[in-house]
Amino acid sequence: MSAWVNPAAPRRARKLQAELRAALSTTLPEYMIPSRFVFLDMLPLTPNDKVDRKALPEPDLLRPDSQTTYEAPRNDLERALAELWGQFLRVDQIGIHDDFFDAGGHSLLATQVTSRMRAGLGLDVSLRDLFEYPTVAALADRLADRGAPPTGFAPMPKVARGGDLPLSFAQEWLCNDYPDAPDNPVHNVVTAARLRGPLDEDALLRAFAHVVRRHESLRTRLVARPAGLVQVIETEGVWPVSRSRLEGLAEPLPAIRRILDEESRRPFHLAQGPLIRARLATLGEEERILVLSIHHAVTDNWSYGVLLRDLAIAYDAYVEGHDPAQPPLDIQFADFAAWQRHEVESGALDGHLRYWRHLLGELPAPPRLVDDHLSEEEPVAVSGNAFALTPELTVALRVLAQREGATLFMTLLAAFGALLTAYTGSRDLAVGFPTAGRDRPEAEELIGFFANSLVLRADLSGDPTFRALLARVREQTVEAYAHQEAPLQPLLREFAAEHDRIRLGFNLLNAPLATPVLGEVRLEPLSDDWGFVHVPQGVEPGTGDLSLIMLEDAGVLRGTWLHAVDRVGPRLVNRLVRQWSQLLRTVVADPDIRIEELGRRLRESGTPPARDLPGNQRKQG
The missing domain is CATH 1.10.1200.10 (ACP-like)
Structure with missing residues (x-):
């Protein structure tokens, strides 16, 4: 704190x-x-x-x-x-x-x-x-x-340009194995920021051009060949920027929402490119809305921080009348993709892959997320239900994590498992969670789709205390991280039936984000729910049945529950949503409470539904 x-x-x-x-x-x-x-x-x-x-x-x-x-x-x-x-x-x-x-x-x-x-x-x-x-x-x-001798990494080699280049495993999974086709706008990553201050629009456009020159991924097309999709990198690129005029509107929010919805529904053409675009909407002399749309195949959560930093560096330089003085990048995303494939094909990652094969081969059946045991008076939840914990509860959770030698992510993940056990009876849960996929220093400065998907088998057997459960989750998470060098995507097709058992997802967004300023212009999120990321109303998890995504913002934990409306009981989701903070308060006050007792209290509590706050966001805790 x-x-x-x-x-x-x-x-x-x-x-x-x-x-x-x-x-x-x-x-x-x-x-x-x-x-x-x-x-x-x-x-x-x-x-x-x-x-x-x-x-x-x-x-x-x-x-x-x-x-x-x-x-x-x-x-x-x-x-x-x-x-x-x-x-x-x-x-x-x-x-x-x-x-x-x-x-x-x-x-x-x-x-x-x-x-x-x-x-x-x-x-x-x-x-x-x-x-x-x-x-x-x-x-x-x-x-x-x-007493081990010094070790280290061999430099990641550059691959020759001028021809077709392979996709990364993450790109290949998104394009070939994801339930939605790669040109479906569900893959659009849309971010929005309110710009307050005297913006130099010419400097902003030049800054966009600089970022495109700096990062090959932003001038990449994905083209179908007889053997499959490949990356094609253009020598020159552009970040298309369109403009909207919203001055004089008494209430501009509906117009802003229409712009965001348009960008969310407008598809990209992977073979034609570019896979990026922007919309600059002017509300007043010193107030604008900047909307960025990027296809997920060339970006991820970490990339947004890199993009903001590089954009700010270039903008400041052009405002001051000189070119940006950034050192050249050692490698580009295409180099990483080729290196990643070589590591898998050469056997360098066989030890890690054996770990994941063993874990995937023994995953439990997914829990039944039904609500037939709940009263019909229980309200129905929509997917995309947002909430915010109080600052006091956020701090208390962090203190609990530190006291137990765990991280906030591990603590929230353990609580997520305890809540699901209370209402499904399942004590063996397979939970998927993403990692940045940037365990090599060279990758930290790049924009691209690096994210790797890991899985954890949460063991709640034997009626442990929450403290003991957290220790188990800590150990399992550390074990998963120890093998994160291996991309899981190549195994998901091999273990398709087992992978289908991973119906639960959890994530805590904590990728580094530079101070959001462009010279004298401040960038502010339009929504507190997801920071700068725009999430369309009613969005469902792309894979799986139920996901909880959380974000720490200005000392407060915020989150959103997503569920597949055709497979998950909406009354059950409503119960999970409104009892989430109750569970967190309970384990903070008494980490030695047993999981069975915790579940009994939740089921018998009868806590009335929380009153909706503006924007469908609930304050919890």
Whole structure:
């Protein structure tokens, strides 16, 4: 949890941090006391003179005021680890006894740091090592005891251009095995931002052109050949931008929604390209709506952060009258796709693939998501039911995760399993979840469809306590991450029947996102539900029956429940939606509650439906 304070002189920041924490401890419970304080000359305000939470700067650089006394690194290895961790955690000082996850680390950051320790420092270190030895001192001792020789990654080679190039496994799965055809607009990734400030439209158009030149994936077409689809990269490319004029409308929101719906329904032509477009709608002299539409075959959640960063760098440069000074990329997405196929075909990933073959071959039958046991008075839920947890519950969940040596993702995933067990009786659940698929440092700077799909078998047998369940989920998640180098997509066709048993999905969106500004122009999400991503009303999960997708935004956990309306009982979904926060509050207050008792309380609670908030969003917790 973080706090923003004004006014305060930066030189007094470290001393004030300790004094403020001591003062707050007299009135607040421990879990509500901020671990980081950001000191500002002035708090950013909205036009209504309220604090603009989304414009607050990231709480970085100042070391968190943890309970651990700072102790400096004692040798070269500890110094290298502390410096690397500090870069990713955005903290100026990492002590050798500071816990990586207590300092703000999560599963995605852990994957990045592990990759960088291997590639940049040449260390023989795994993701499991970081989870089991989460301090600099413990990890350094572990590596010293292991005595293994330095390792690292061989550079990812570039492939020759000028001809057809192979698809990545993720692209191949989307185009060949996804239930909807690749030209179906369900694959459109539509994002929308409100632009506030004096926008230089010419600089924005030039910035779009720069991003297209920089990333080959944005000037790629997918063309059918006798042997299947291939990537064809154009030498030149363009980001088409159309304009709409919405000035003078008393209520512009319906017009904005129509634009978003149009972009969501308008298909891309994969063979013709381009697979990108934009719409700039002007509401006033210093207010616009920017809508970006990109085919999923060339983008993913992580890519949006890369796109915003590169767009901002180029925009700022053109406003200042010079070209962007970004170093060239070492590789492009097509190089990654070719390298990925070589790794699979060469046998380099056989060990990881054996793990996934074994797991896929033993998946349990999916739970019955029916509502015939519920009263007809139970309201019916629509797919796309959005909600937000309170800041207090969000903080309490993070504290619980830290106390149990887990991540927020693991804690929410364990709770998801407990909730489903309460209403389906299934104690063996196969849950699919995506990862960024960027465990190589070269991939972190690229735009493309890298995401990999993993699966976890949640074991709730034996009536464990929630604490014990979380420990099981933690172990299973770490095990899955340890084998994430292998793409699962090639196995999904081989294990088609078994893959069909993965009817549940969970995700916590936490990919890095640069501060959304273009010079003096602020970018704000149109919707709190999904941040910048536009999700059409009534959208269903692309695969599976039931999915819960969550996002941490400005200190609040938000989420959306998606379900297949023809296979899932809508009254059951409504019960899950409205009891989600009740379950979370219960396990935060009593993590030693047993799963059977937790389910009994939920079934007998009879909590009335929460009142809808504007935008079909419910405040929970």
